[in-house]
Amino acid sequence: MKLSRLKLWGVAALLGMGLMASQAQSASCRYVVTNSWGSGATANIEITNTGSTVLNGWSVNWSYINNRITNSWNANLSGSNPYSASNLSWNSSLQPGQTITFGMQVNANGAIETPVVTGAICGSSTPSSVSSSSRPSSLSSSSRSSSSVSVTSPSSSSRSSSSFSSSSLSCPQGNSWPDCPPSTWSDAYCALIGPPICVRSSSSRSSSSSSSVSSGVTSVELTRSMGIGWNVGNSLDAVGGETNWGNPLITQQLINSVKAAGFKTIRLPVAWSKFSDAQNFVIQTAWMDRVEQVVNYALNADMYVVMNIHWDGGWMQPTYAQQNYVNNRLTIMWTQIANRFKNYDDRLLFAGTNEVMVDGDYGTPTVEYYTVQNSFNQTFVDTVRATGGKNATRHLVVQGFNTNIDHTVNFAAIPVDTVSDRLMMEVHYYDPYNFTLNTNSNITQWGSIATNPNATETWANEAYTNAQFQKMKTHFVDQGVGVILGEYGVVSRLNVSGHATYRNYWNEYITKSAYDRGLVPIYWDNGYSGDGGFALFNRNTGAQLEPVLIQAIVKADD
16 A cells, blocks of 8 residues: 555655645544443544545544554554554545444543544544443434434345435444344443444445456456455354354454454355245345345455355255256345345355255266256356346356365366356365364374374375365366365364374465465364364454464465
8 A cells, every 4th residue: 555655656746745735625534432331432433525536545543541442343453552544445435425434442441532533634524422321222213313324234125225214223322233133232242242334425335346356357366366265164054043053143353353363265154044935935134134244244354255055954956856946946045145245346256055965975976966066056157147236247156066176177067157257166175084074083193294104194195285276276277267265174183192283284285285276275164162173263252262273374375
């Protein structure tokens, strides 16, 4: 960002100085306390373009006497009282009359403060304000603020409008947090669950374009921007509900922690079969709202999102007997999903399926199996493209049979598409099984650093790994099809001395080998930190559980 500004000033220094002078008088900056609970608060800084020209790029400053920031979202935060914040890629540009909002959570040693916000663009600052700390836990529509507010995770009824009326859900006031489940839960709990995600503007952020993603970027080009990824597994893909498999609700705090650790992409597995009409596969609006809210958590953190239909009860059986049923259900469900997200920019990718196979048959697929599975991929692409909007050119991810590399290379057919260079292929990697997944195995070492031949497989070593990923590069990346390594990882063996060393080395090597060959490696995390788990982060707090392993993974794109 600094380099690009210097280049601009170098080209036209006098013009740039004039623009800076005009910008200094063309925006208002305001600090607004949105909620407080005695020992802390959340606040937004609102920047409104009050001029007649577009503002490109912004930074602001403020300081406290006794308050200190513990978390922030929707901006690049630096400093430690005084603080500075600058734009992310997607909120750098402000149209005339538009307001962008970023926020923070603070600890308060004493009174909740409302500091003055300053900066080169803050020429027409408006007074800071604070929300009442004595609001009741539930507010009638008449007592809510009358200002119209658009949120990044609106319900279907609000998404067609740029704002909510005073009688609908607004930004946080008392217990009206968008993240709060029952309204009886405390403000402090809601603060832990996640900060408010509010944008006051004439259009929803979900329809804005990321400045870092060009509408004409190819799938291979996009994969280079996606870096290293992380799965928020066993949450939205838990059949029956987000917490049914033992994980807490996903929060903005968790996603922010993942981004801060160095991950650039989130893979969001989803079980969509929460139906209000099971006979016609109509997805519950509340479930669609929740998935959209989590998508926005990742976009707020300026991450890429790969959202799929996951296992979901295993209804995608690739047989001739089930082919028509599955393709019909895929069409109905992906039409709903794609329409809900059709205005989101290229940071959101759709993935049609996950590990399609006939239950229990892990062998080489028959002609029937892979032919039917290829038809699922084509149905997915056709359905999404038909919904129009940004889905007409959205990057779409299809899968090889059971996400097996050899089966993908040998049997996958790239779907026919209405747009060029916007498809990606997904595979997974858990070789050798006895080391990565089998907790009953005595294979507990891996690779060239292994010291005990009896604890080490004779196959699936470094050379094998390189050869497998090279196949994906040759058959897909080099042919203009980006590749997602959607899952990989090794379970923990807490009772095996020294196992962590080999686990860390395996993950480091697989990540680097895949990334160097053009793949997007996305680590599988199921949230479980006990023996046999994959967890890197505490899902409640976002704290790193495996800092050494995390660094081994994220440094692959250095």
